[in-house]
Amino acid sequence: MNIKRRSLLGTAVLALSLGLGGAALAQDKTKVGFIYVGPIGDGGWTHEHDQGRLAVEKEFGDKVETVYVENVPEGPDAERVMTQMALNGADLIFTTSFGFMDATINVAKKFPKVKFEHATGYKRADNVSTYSARFYEGRAVQGTIAGRMTKSNVVGYIGSYPIPEVIRGINSAYIHAKKVNPDVQFKIVWAYTWFDPAKEADAAKVLIEQGADVILQHTDSTAPHAAAKEKGGVYTFGQASDMSEYAPMPRISSIIDNWAPYYIERTKAVIDGTWESTDTWAGIGPGMVGIGEFSSEIPADVQAEANALKDKIASGEYHPFTGPLKKQDGSDWLAEGETADDGTLAGMNFYVEGIVGDIPQ
Template sequence: MKLTKLLTGAAVALGLAAGGALAQDKTKVGFVYVGPVGDGGWTYEHDQARKAVVEEFGDKVETVYVENVAEGPDAERVITQMALQGADLIFTTSFGYMDPTINVAKKFPDVKFEHATGYKRAENVSTYSARFYEGRAVQGTIAGHMTESNIVGYIGSYPIPEVIRGINSAYIHAKKVNPDVEFKIVWAFTWFDPAKEADAAKVLIEQGADVILQHTDSTAPQAAAQAAGNVVTFGQASDMAEYAPFPRVSSIIDDWAPYYIARTKAVMDGTWTSVDTWDGIGPGMVGIGEITDAVPAEVKAEALALKEAMASGEYHPFTGPLKKQDGSDFLAEGEIADDGTLAGMNFYVEGIEGSIPE
């Protein structure tokens, strides 16, 4: 009887140990999102990439996420909680999570962190972003051709280099095809707030814009344009194809899945190191959504040719001659902006009116 109990106890202990070992073999990956997974834009695409990680690795991974995390102290609390709960790898997916990520990483040196769109790294913190400005060049080309009022509206989120680069790239390429084009910019000071985004779109439409670009995450500007009638829009971060073929005539699509899969695998096999990744159309991190038949065939062809030229490296959106807004020289004839200049861009190019908010 005692022997049976001992054997049974040993079997249970072995079973628990085996179960523990299996649990430890799972790689736990956390994701911190600035908006809801159903935003139809930025956060939606990050969550699609999370699902791709699950599909790729199956029961070898466990993923967790927290949505609607405000940038600042609340982000630090959420990231800390993920680390405490055993995450091996944490993706923090908004610019304003930069300092919170660095702060938490110092306290958890064995956890790997990946921060989107920031520039601060550490031994256990990588940074990654996409060259969204390449997609803006395509959008600007289409916008310049399609505006009849010659007024293009642009909804900015925050006046950080990423957003300023996008405005400049869109304007440069709209101006190339339409010298009379004018940009009107409204700053929403939010990444995701459908009410604010809709209001911004309505203000721009009232000011005469018949094309609207956005660097905010919801589909609210699409809905506002649809209600207004003859206003062209572009999907931001995600295809927003429910508004195609019009007003949404194309989009920038962020494809994070290959990167998330590769970085998760690196943690699994012990090869993860701190790196900085900035990829664009060529490697596939920036996609151009279907250009609909609302766009004239010759404009579509021109936009796709531009896309291919950037993908191959034949063309760079910031190629001189270009001047800054104040008339000073930016790039000489044929000169290409280096990544350091682009990463810190804090000025408008010549021709854009208004000032960048502090």
Template structure:
């Protein structure tokens, strides 16, 4: 083999290698909590790992955890874009405006924002119908409470959280008309100390069931220490606390969505979309109902889950009134996703819930 042939072969090999590197799709993830939170961020990172498993060396993923919602998130997103990210998932509501701002500066990068509502040509939004899972939790909670006081730890008073409170309440009330909800706002997604304190306050107020829309397992630990208090896993199964206090859970499964959207970028078919899936599509799962729940309650909860999944029942079906007694949904009417008084913009409690929605 002469020198020209050797050089030509080397050049072809280098070109092939360069092409292979160029084809690698870079995917970034911005997380509001630590990947070990046992809840929300943990499940998003499971989705990232699923992308790696699905595509192998065709993808390169990067992530930054515990990124505050606000200006610092713009810095993180910008850094990912400058590092060559083709697709960036921003996984908390408070990243909405930062995502839009950074996307405008990088029109060739695709962005996916979780739980928000602002889109652009290169920004999609996605969320899950967590309120369907809250309906199942409320059903179990209404049956299981002995004090008739159910506590709820809220993160921030945004529509996603308010929907969950309302859904849990009306389904607890359906099976137990004497149920009372007490709500403590933690004003954090992840702060184990604040979450534990919120759980303790609710337990001191008589709650023997505690639901949460925060991300750590601290409320589970507080309930376990108190004894005879029931909890539910949030975003992840939190099965380590089963069969008591954790008797079931809402599990967020982001993997299929993350894989599909990464594939779309690879195929060149990605477009800006709005996705809002629930139990039926598998984005919301109901964790195993433990043997601490009576068999008949478990069976009825599973029937409710199945009716939500197949669409034969909607979690918000009238008659339902707003907190002030004014009509919201007539008998048999179901809530709309968008528009006036819609689920997407829900900022009011339903009749029977005490207290005000914080501004």
């Protein structure tokens, strides 16, 4: 009887371990969620965030489960999506667009045990971190190339929304284009979207009609490249991702957002129980901002000049916002050798001297 009872008990224990134990193992997995403003196939911003998600899966294997929701509008619906993700057991949620900021803060209050990471925002809480990349460093390199490559002396810039992140990029690109080409001028078209191929293509066509033979963009699709390719003789730069399918023409280089190391680091912190609310703003030096391969269309001396600038920025030897610089209205901003502080850059709401046009309110 004892042998039989032990046998039955062993069977019960085995069943329990397969049932409850299996559930426990499932619960031990760290669930990491991602909220995307665009489709993962956008070829730009969201694509690179999703590459970061895939890197987390590769790094941690069975220790993690990742989930994502794409095409989430910036607004009330974002809060609903985040809430559902938290209710479904997410331990860590990355919300990857500026317009998700308030929704992230609101949902984080309801789920204090869930960790949130908001990209490009500035509002934090005990369970909300913020992170961004110093894209303006890459814009300095792009501006240098654009200033050298333009023949019409007109550089077009497609802006998404008039927020500090985008304004910083315009200013940085212009400053460095102007340094190498005093005759250059910038024309700016605001698309009021992060991802809308039709609007982005229309913006590119308008800029080309206005004489631009180089186009930079702070929108997420490859549509401007397609419009430039159709026109011919117009240079473009990849945004957020390499967009190398349009190389060597019209795409001659790119800014690449490398989120993978950060996503791995923050996921590990949750797994280890060491996660704390932080603010991260990294650039070329730490590798969060990359410069895409230069096209053969760029002359060797221009490539060398751009690489030298990139290296100086990466080492900290040079800051893209170094005086003397004035604001658009002619007032003094930075004295000779003075560099902009992060607070001013984070809230930048003005153009530098020489840029024509108003920032939309």
